[in-house]
Amino acid sequence: LEMFFDASQQHDDALVKSVEKLFASCVPTQASHDQKKDSPPWVLFRWGSLTAFLAYISAVQVRYTLFTAGGLPIRAVCTVTLEEIAGEAPRQNPTSGGIVPRREHVVVHGDTLAGIAYAEYGDTSLWRAVAVV
Structure with a gap:
């Protein structure tokens, strides 16, 4: 998924903060670490009313394309890799999920x-x- 960021009208660090949020979303949360199941935060990807799925961001690549005279990036293209979180598989019969007797x-x-x-x-x-x- 490619995302285009343009802060050329603002000339502040808003773009840098947005990109840092994307990178931070790849880091496992403290709550998941405490449960010994390291997982980055989940995001809901929605494309209008057509598509929506639960995922986590597994990778972020950024390419800065425009800078202020002082060297502050004000335009960037971010490539975000989303990994869909599989939902619970439907049970196949009424006894699915029950304790299996030995x-x-x-x-x-x-x-x-x-x-x-x-x-x-x-x-x-x-x-x-x-x-x-």
């Missing part, structure tokens, strides 16, 4: 906790663990 045991009349412990773990002394489950 194994099962059907309790029938006459079963005891010690008997189930022996059948499942080979040790009758583990009946308390079965009782918790």
Whole structure:
């Protein structure tokens, strides 16, 4: 995505501040760092009413094209690389996302906790663990 910045009417540091904001948006936020999931801030890219998607800015390149007599940049072209943030995939069936059982045991009349412990773990002394489950 190319962005054109023109501050030729202002002759101040507004363009520099705008470009610095773009570069800052590539840095992981403190909140994401605290959660040990470093991620730059998310942005919502909107192109009129046609397109909108959630993304993060992964790279910024800037080319300054016009300067004041004092050397202050007042015109620039920025190339911004956006990476779309994938939404949650739709579930395929009603049980999607549920806990996947490792194994099962059907309790029938006459079963005891010690008997189930022996059948499942080979040790009758583990009946308390079965009782918790």
